[in-house]
Amino acid sequence: MDTRNIRYFLAVYEHLHFTRAAEQLGISQPTLSQQIRALEAEVGIPLFDRIGKKVVVTEAGKMLKHYGTKMLQAEMDIQTAATELRSGSQGEIRLAALPSDLDFRLVPLFVRFKTKYPDTRLQVISTIFAYEEVLGHKVDLGIGLQGPADDRLTRIPLCSEPYGLLVRAGSKLAGRKRITLADLRSHPLVMYPKGYVGRDLVDETCRRQGFELTTAMETDSAVSLLQLVSAGIGAAVQPVGLIGQNGGAYPDIVAVPLSGEVPVRHLELTYYTDRFLTGAQRELIRWLTDFFAPMRPLP
Structure with a gap:
């Protein structure tokens, strides 16, 4: 089985559209269709169902996606290993x-x-x-x-890292020795949007305790998150080790340990x-x- 045709197949699998796949590959749409038909003849079963202008992957197509991806990775591994042995790179x-x-x-x-x-x-x-x-x-x-x-x-x-509360130095929360997640329900927080792994971890810990935190502002940037804390927009529940290894870039932010059930x-x-x-x-x-x-x- 030719790995070139596997690449053609994976492009169609990704786009579910022959014209867009052909444009990505830099070949004509009729050529791509011909190569897919040849691959289907070799496999002995359709890889895609053509329903009008809609392209749907068959079970055989899903199977070929799994093994075809491994074929391409094996080819890349062989080339990489040979290059390393040949050049010492x-x-x-x-x-x-x-x-x-x-x-x-x-x-x-x-x-x-x-x-x-x-x-x-x-x-x-x-x-x-x-x-x-x-x-x-x-x-x-x-x-x-x-x-x-x-x-x-x-x-x-x-590693395993517990979360803590990052707050601006001099704020009311900064003087606390410890604080629970439940205590934060009345304080403005800056957090990642829902669906981000760190946010989901905090939300799940709160749900187990029967409450949900609300946010004053959300951002998908770690740098922006700390900038918002530094500006006093809100506090953030984050791994405390991150601020500790940040080389003093945010000297106006302090970490307050969390007590009770803590996200890790x-x-x-x-x-x-x-x-x-x-x-x-x-x-x-x-x-x-x-x-x-x-x-x-x-x-």
Whole structure:
């Protein structure tokens, strides 16, 4: 089975539209249709149902998506391994990381890593969907919150961090020794929008205690969140370790410990178990596990 035709199939699978898929691939629509028909003849069963102008994936198409993606990844692994052996290059790393950790924690580590391995091509994307990016073969490694069990992935626990309250120094809340989530129902808060992993973790902890927090303002940017706290717009429930590692960029923000039931986030590093890891990728895994080691032990 030709991997070129697998790429054609995956483009149609993604767009569910032959013309748009052909434009992405840089080929004509009739050529794409012909190649898909040839692939269907090879498989022996339709991959798409054409209902008027609508394209629907069949069960055979869903099956081919799973195995076809693995075929393309295997081809990439072979090429990567051969290149590394032939040239001695440190290779390429594609990493997905949570926005807050990328903004406040990981950039200095990447600077040191790039200084030591200048030949390594390092691409880091900021996303709350690190787990999905790894599963979709869009990145080699992902740093995100602990996800559901999946035998396809190797998962390395990095750390567990309790949340605290970040407030502007000098505010009424800043003088508290401890505070509960329930105490915050009457105070203005700035938070991520619903659907973001950090927000959902806080909301779920509150729901278990029978209440819901309201927000004065919401933002999807970790930097903006701290700027809003610094400006006195509201307080934020966040992992206290982030502000502690932010190099004093926000000296007017203090962390107040939470008491009672506290949200805790469990960070992990994930990658496909059966994929080839370059020397650079293995080295970055070691750097990351060492970097987070002081924040253990894990439960």
